[in-house]
Amino acid sequence: QVQLVESGGGSVQAGGSLRLSCAASGDTYRSNCMGWIRQAPGKEREGVAAISTRDGSTYYADSVKGRFTVSQDNAKNTVYLQMASLKPEDTAMYYCAARAWCSRGYWRAMSDYNYWGQGTQVTVSS
Numbered sequence: 001q002v003q004l005v006e007s008g009g010g011s012v013q014a015g016g017s018l019r020l021s022c023a024a025s026g027d028t029y030r031s032n033c034m035g036w037i038r039q040a041p042g043k044e045r046e047g048v049a050a051i052s053t054r055d056g057s058t059y060y061a062d063s064v065k066g067r068f069t070v071s072q073d074n075a076k077n078t079v080y081l082q083m084a085s086l087k088p089e090d091t092a093m094y095y096c097a098a099r100a101w102c103s104r105g106y107w108r109a110m111s112d113y114n115y116w117g118q119g120t121q122v123t124v125s126s
Helices: none
Strands: 003-007 009-013 019-026 031-040 046-052 057-060 070-074 078-083 092-099 119-125
Touching: 003 092, 019 031, 019 092, 019 119, 031 070, 031 078, 046 070, 046 078, 057 070
Parallel strands: 009 119
Antiparallel strands: 003 019, 019 078, 031 046, 031 092, 046 057, 070 078, 092 119
């Protein structure tokens, strides 16, 4: 089992920044890829970014490329999502999730994420 705990959500104005954190514990060796997924009210879950914890490769949705940065601190078993130039359409519940592996083109399928955090709300006002 892998336990994931997100933190860092909040309310900001458009153009602002937030940093989300995801602390992992348990059998983390089972999961070599950490993803950030968001879900806005009435919309489907959307993969935002992911990082391969093996080699640090990162992957982004086109909607956030250039604005969001995913990173990791292996010593702390923590993954971060730095969000800048936030837009009202970024408003959503953000989840941290873990899967066995990921690569370019193979990181966005929700069904492949085995472990999920409880989510943290991000609200961006115009």
